[in-house]
Amino acid sequence: MSDLVFFIKQVMDAPLELSFELDPALAADRLGDLLLEDPPARIGGQLQIEKIQGSILVEGSLQGYLYTTCSRCLEKAKISIDSPVRLILMPTPQFSHGELELGQDDLDTVYYAGEQVDLAPHLWDQVIVSIPQAPICSQDCKGLAVRLPHVSVGDSSCESRFAVLKTLSLKQPEDGTPAAKP
Numbered sequence: 001m002s003d004l005v006f007f008i009k010q011v012m013d014a015p016l017e018l019s020f021e022l023d024p025a026l027a028a029d030r031l032g033d034l035l036l037e038d039p040p041a042r043i044g045g046q047l048q049i050e051k052i053q054g055s056i057l058v059e060g061s062l063q064g065y066l067y068t069t070c071s072r073c074l075e076k077a078k079i080s081i082d083s084p085v086r087l088i089l090m091p092t093p094q095f096s097h098g099e100l101e102l103g104q105d106d107l108d109t110v111y112y113a114g115e116q117v118d119l120a121p122h123l124w125d126q127v128i129v130s131i132p133q134a135p136i137c138s139q140d141c142k143g144l145a146v147r148l149p150h151v152s153v154g155d156s157s158c159e160s161r162f163a164v165l166k167t168l169s170l171k172q173p174e175d176g177t178p179a180a181k182p
């Protein structure tokens with residue numbers, strides 16, 4: 001069990017301070033190919049968990065790094081994670097149909113059922129949104145080193161490929177009907 005599981009009753013009287021280290025093994029399902037296993041990710045942080053009215057506020061930060069695949073060269077890319085955490089935990093409503101009050105766009109609302117909450121999946125979600133869409137191993141990554149065979153100008157195989165493209169782009173339906181004929 002992760003050390004990010006806490007009991008609701010633990011925070012009823014006083015705020016709970018939590019230092020944590022995320023276990024990459026628990027994120028394999030969630031991150032899939034985004035997270036390389038080797039070298040392992042190291043992401044930790046601090047949280048304060050406190051009761052506010054009918055819900056529980058979780059605030060803190062995540063710091064560390066993980067390795068993913070460079071979108072240019074497909075080598076390992078180290079991604080630094082430094083992200084604030086702000087979650088609102090609310091008990092799952094008994095009658096959820098149309099009664100949820102949404103609109104707190106700046107807060108991530110998490111519904112829980114039962115006596116305890118595991119924050120780890122929600123923190124990994126925060127990690128996922130911190131990973132750039134196109135991660136790169138370094139600013140001056142040159143991308144894949146593609147080695148083309150020597151091609152002389154006017155190479156016939158090259159020209160024949162272009163010839164195929166021409167026939168494709170010029171091909172038009174003869175009578176305008178969809179090509180569903182046998």
Ligand SMILES: [Zn+2]
Nearest residue numbers: 070073137141
């Ligand atoms: Zn790269």
